[in-house]
Amino acid sequence: MKRRERTRHLIELGGLVLKAGLVELVDDDRAVLLGIMTEAAGxxxxxxxxxxxxxxxxxxxxxxxxxS
Incomplete structure (x- = not known):
């Protein structure tokens, strides 16, 4: 994957975290966000x-x- 494509992909994934409302729900605590994703991966x-x-x-x- 080229650098520009990878950057776009990562930005889109971050947008999904925002759209889900997780950033606000955990007060932008990245350890909690990673814990949530680790739990899902498990x-x-x-x-x-x-x-x-x-x-x-x-x-x-x-x-x-x-x-609608």
């Missing part, structure tokens, strides 16, 4: 991976396209 390594992905994907799609 869940994705477990037996409930597919169930978690399905649930989170559904919620994410709703967040992108809120009802």
């Amino acid at each position: 869940k994705l390594k477990g037996d409930d991976r597919e169930q978690a992905l399905t649930l989170w994907r559904r919620r994410g799609r709703r967040a992108f396209d809120p009802p």
Whole structure:
């Protein structure tokens, strides 16, 4: 991945953290944010991976396209 593409990708991922409201909810505590993401990564390594992905994907799609 080229540097410019990587930078854009990282900015977009940061935007998702903001869109989810996590920055405000944890008062911009980056240790808490990393802990949340580490917890999610652990869940994705477990037996409930597919169930978690399905649930989170559904919620994410709703967040992108809120009802009009």
